[in-house]
Amino acid sequence: MSTDRSPDRARDYLRLVFTQIPGALWATDRELRLTLVHGRTPRLDEKAADRLVGQTVYEFIGTTDPTEPAIAHHLAALAGTRQSFAYDRRGRTFEVLIEPLLEDDRVVGCVGAAIDVTERRVEQVRLERSEARLAEAQRVAHVGSFEWDIANDRVTSSEELWRIYGIAAGTPAETLDVALSRIHPEDRPGFRQALLETARDRRPFRFDHRIVRPDGEVRVIHTVGDAIGDRSGPVPRVVGSCWDVTVQHDTTARLRQSVAMLEATLDATADGILVVGSDGRIVAHNRRFLELWRVPPEMINKADDATLLSSVAYQLEDPRAFREGVRELFDSPEQHAFEILRFRDGRVFERFSKPQVVDGRVAGRVWSFRDVSVRERLLQRATFLADAARLLASLDTERALASFCGIATPFLGEYCVIDLLQNGGAHRIVAPSAGALAPLPDAHRFALNGHSVIFAMGHRSVLAVPLLVRDAVSGVITLVAAPERTYSKADCTFVEELARRIALSLDNARLFESAREALNSRDEFLAVAAHEIRGPLTSIHLAAQGLLGKSLSAEAARTALDVIQCEDRRLGRFVDDLLDLGRARTGQLYLTLQDVDMGTIVRDVVSRMAADCAAAGCAVSVNTDGDLMGHWDAVRLEQVITNLLSNAIKFGPGKPVAITAEAVNSRVRVRVTDQGIGIEPAMLPRIFDRFERAVEARHYGGLGLGLHIAKTIVDGLGGTLVVDSQPGHGATFTLELPALRSNHEDQGTHHGRR
Amino acid sequence: MVVDDDDNVRRMMCVMLEAEGYATIGARDGLDALERMRDVSPSLVFVDLMMPRMDGENLIHSMRADAALSAIPIAIMSGQTHAAAAWPAETRLVKPVELDDLLSVADRYSRDLPRAE
Numbered sequence: 001m002s003t004d005r006s007p008d009r010a011r012d013y014l015r016l017v018f019t020q021i022p023g024a025l026w027a028t029d030r031e032l033r034l035t036l037v038h039g040r041t042p043r044l045d046e047k048a049a050d051r052l053v054g055q056t057v058y059e060f061i062g063t064t065d066p067t068e069p070a071i072a073h074h075l076a077a078l079a080g081t082r083q084s085f086a087y088d089r090r091g092r093t094f095e096v097l098i099e100p101l102l103e104d105d106r107v108v109g110c111v112g113a114a115i116d117v118t119e120r121r122v123e124q125v126r127l128e129r130s131e132a133r134l135a136e137a138q139r140v141a142h143v144g145s146f147e148w149d150i151a152n153d154r155v156t157s158s159e160e161l162w163r164i165y166g167i168a169a170g171t172p173a174e175t176l177d178v179a180l181s182r183i184h185p186e187d188r189p190g191f192r193q194a195l196l197e198t199a200r201d202r203r204p205f206r207f208d209h210r211i212v213r214p215d216g217e218v219r220v221i222h223t224v225g226d227a228i229g230d231r232s233g234p235v236p237r238v239v240g241s242c243w244d245v246t247v248q249h250d251t252t253a254r255l256r257q258s259v260a261m262l263e264a265t266l267d268a269t270a271d272g273i274l275v276v277g278s279d280g281r282i283v284a285h286n287r288r289f290l291e292l293w294r295v296p297p298e299m300i301n302k303a304d305d306a307t308l309l310s311s312v313a314y315q316l317e318d319p320r321a322f323r324e325g326v327r328e329l330f331d332s333p334e335q336h337a338f339e340i341l342r343f344r345d346g347r348v349f350e351r352f353s354k355p356q357v358v359d360g361r362v363a364g365r366v367w368s369f370r371d372v373s374v375r376e377r378l379l380q381r382a383t384f385l386a387d388a389a390r391l392l393a394s395l396d397t398e399r400a401l402a403s404f405c406g407i408a409t410p411f412l413g414e415y416c417v418i419d420l421l422q423n424g425g426a427h428r429i430v431a432p433s434a435g436a437l438a439p440l441p442d443a444h445r446f447a448l449n450g451h452s453v454i455f456a457m458g459h460r461s462v463l464a465v466p467l468l469v470r471d472a473v474s475g476v477i478t479l480v481a482a483p484e485r486t487y488s489k490a491d492c493t494f495v496e497e498l499a500r501r502i503a504l505s506l507d508n509a510r511l512f513e514s515a516r517e518a519l520n521s522r523d524e525f526l527a528v529a530a531h532e533i534r535g536p537l538t539s540i541h542l543a544a545q546g547l548l549g550k551s552l553s554a555e556a557a558r559t560a561l562d563v564i565q566c567e568d569r570r571l572g573r574f575v576d577d578l579l580d581l582g583r584a585r586t587g588q589l590y591l592t593l594q595d596v597d598m599g600t601i602v603r604d605v606v607s608r609m610a611a612d613c614a615a616a617g618c619a620v621s622v623n624t625d626g627d628l629m630g631h632w633d634a635v636r637l638e639q640v641i642t643n644l645l646s647n648a649i650k651f652g653p654g655k656p657v658a659i660t661a662e663a664v665n666s667r668v669r670v671r672v673t674d675q676g677i678g679i680e681p682a683m684l685p686r687i688f689d690r691f692e693r694a695v696e697a698r699h700y701g702g703l704g705l706g707l708h709i710a711k712t713i714v715d716g717l718g719g720t721l722v723v724d725s726q727p728g729h730g731a732t733f734t735l736e737l738p739a740l741r742s743n744h745e746d747q748g749t750h751h752g753r754r
Numbered sequence: 755m756v757v758d759d760d761d762n763v764r765r766m767m768c769v770m771l772e773a774e775g776y777a778t779i780g781a782r783d784g785l786d787a788l789e790r791m792r793d794v795s796p797s798l799v800f801v802d803l804m805m806p807r808m809d810g811e812n813l814i815h816s817m818r819a820d821a822a823l824s825a826i827p828i829a830i831m832s833g834q835t836h837a838a839a840a841w842p843a844e845t846r847l848v849k850p851v852e853l854d855d856l857l858s859v860a861d862r863y864s865r866d867l868p869r870a871e
Contacts, residue, residue: 539762
């Protein structure tokens with residue numbers, strides 16, 4: 001620009017400047033008449049400005065009202081005070097400055113300047129409104145926001161963010177470190193890292209973190225943010241929005257936890273659970289379900305219910321009925337059902353089936369399975385034991401055991417065999433009797449030796465348990481399992497318990513049998529005793545009545561007296577026998593020991609019984625050899641020999657009887673051999689028992705006490721008495737006694753050993 | 755005939771019957787009795803029940819089965835009253851036998867028979 005300093009040029013230049021001022025300049029006199037107007041506004045150009053000179057401000061505004069703002073400010077300026085204000089006129093906004101015009105400290109008018117700020121004001125209002133709206137929106141949504149000016153390290157936070165932080169709004173901008181101090185210490189490094197990575201990589205971030213409010217409360221905040229700025233150059237700002245997700249977080253956490261707990265509970269439960277949707281899909285299951293049904297885990301994820309059903313049903317005893325039952329239940333969605341499922345391997349499940357109701361509607365079906373095999377087995381066993389006990393209570397052992405074998409199959413096995421060992425032989429009871437597996441196993445030698453044993457026979461499992469009666473093996477129970485079954489220790493224990501009961505039953509039956517035999521023996525003894533007494537009684541009775549009532553011949557009278565005397569002795573001996581029996585039973589058989597010659601005793605007895613032997617038609621031969629002296633009871637030995645000889649002529653009438661006595665190795669042996677009817681082998685061990693006789697009492701009288709008493713005496717003397725016989729070939733009784741001599745002090749009375 | 759394995763009983767009965775004038779035969783058991791009945795046909799048989807070799811019951815059955823012996827009257831002598839009651843015999847005597855009963859039975863079955871005076 002040239003610098004022409006002439007006055008005209010200067011005035012023109014000033015005018016140029018004034019006319020181009022983006023606003024208006026004016027001056028008034030004291031009456032507010034415009035003396036100068038310059039400016040350029042959308043409504044004011046140079047011409048209009050010239051026309052305004054000479055008008056009053058009142059005229060320009062269009063009112064004389066002194067309270068109108070423009071007029072009031074002009075008047076105030078005239079009063080000497082500088083006025084600065086905004087003024088709206090005809091849709092435009094002006095910032096106005098009016099000052100008093102001073103001349104020699106006297107107010108001669110006023111000077112005003114106005115700048116059109118309409119555009120700026122509109123922008124400002126819009127900004128204010130949008131910020132207010134943002135704040136409102138944030139407040140309503142509880143979403144806060146922040147902006148990190150990286151270059152200046154300034155973080156500004158929105159009002160709502162302060163509210164989220166629990167801090168009174170209006171905290172000024174702060175450094176990142178200060179801003180991060182509100183984050184929970186554990187989450188702080190992660191949050192800083194997220195911001196830095198976003199700045200570095202220009203990548204949005206999303207971060208859940210906790211904050212600690214001034215009152216110590218911890219809230220969970222979800223923040224999403226991004227980098228703002230050009231693609232090139234360093235990122236100037238990172239902005240983020242944050243909202244409080246504590247409630248959601250808690251709810252989600254609780255939900256997740258309760259789902260986890262539900263799953264854990266399902267898995268921990270002893271029942272197998274399967275949930276199937278109405279569409280047949282498997283909705284849920286637990287581990288126990290897989291275990292119970294032996295379903296591979298990889299299969300359950302792939303299969304639908306129908307596939308699953310067809311792949312597990314074969315395990316059941318009746319797969320078809322099972323499948324049909326399941327189908328029926330799926331056809332009636334509302335139905336509740338309970339059923340017992342029996343497996344081929346012996347397991348038993350309880351199955352509960354109920355509709356799964358979600359929000360009042362049937363969404364599917366819940367199946368739960370409980371393995372009650374143990375309970376069922378115990379129940380079955382208890383029932384079986386009770387049945388078995390009832391059967392075994394019978395004293396008819398044979399039938400009881402047959403019935404027992406019957407109920408033992410198929411419960412305990414497909415076949416049940418009981419081998420009874422009795423009287424040296426074996427007797428076998430088998431169930432089921434028809435269609436038996438051939439060959440059934442023999443009683444296992446372990447079991448015969450008293451031990452339980454499980455073994456295999458082909459593909460069959462076999463269990464053998466001894467029947468122990470009073471610690472002796474009296475039989476073996478052998479069970480053959482059905483093809484799928486294998487015996488376990490529990491089976492073995494159970495069968496051992498059964499074996500105990502069977503053994504007890506056998507023992508009871510035997511005790512009962514022996515008790516009955518004892519009773520029979522006693523009854524027989526009493527009958528024989530009555531007969532033995534009745535004989536002499538009859539003779540004496542007849543003799544006495546004859547002697548008293550009839551005039552008998554001398555010979556007849558003598559006979560009668562003889563008979564009375566004879567029978568008197570016989571009754572005396574009988575009473576002695578009974579007394580000896582009593583003493584022998586109670587161990588009070590007294591022995592009077594002295595040196596005795598066996599030869600003498602034998603000969604004395606034979607000579608005394610000569611009449612009886614002759615009457616029986618028995619020729620008795622006596623052979624003695626060697627030194628037959630011993631320290632014995634002579635009277636008792638006579639009794640022994642008498643009993644043996646009586647026995648011989650009783651059972652071998654008309655046949656010769658041979659008696660030998662000899663010394664053998666410091667013992668004296670006496671043999672009495674008859675040629676009578678002999679003795680059945682089965683009777684041999686019992687022939688010396690009380691009341692025992694090898695033949696029916698009806699044919700052979702006598703108490704059956706003779707041999708018993710003889711044996712008792714011989715035992716008492718420290719000797720032995722044995723018998724050797726075969727039916728039809730007579731019998732030999734062999735008596736052996738120790739041939740010890742007394743040394744004189746030893747004489748006296750001794751207790752028998754029994 | 756008196757059939758009893760007890761020597762004294764048999765002996766005493768025979769003595770008492772003979773004292774009344776009867777002829778008697780003793781037998782020690784059933785077999786002995788049957789053997790002796792081949793030679794002599796008795797007009798009355800007293801039978802004891804409990805005897806060796808052949809007891810009274812078998813003897814009675816054998817006699818009843820034998821046409822030659824079936825008509826001979828039998829008197830059973832026994833202590834076992836109930837058992838004896840079931841057997842086919844004309845008379846039962848309970849041991850110990852009363853002498854009067856014995857003689858009246860003998861008398862009843864032998865009126866027509868000659869007595870050894």
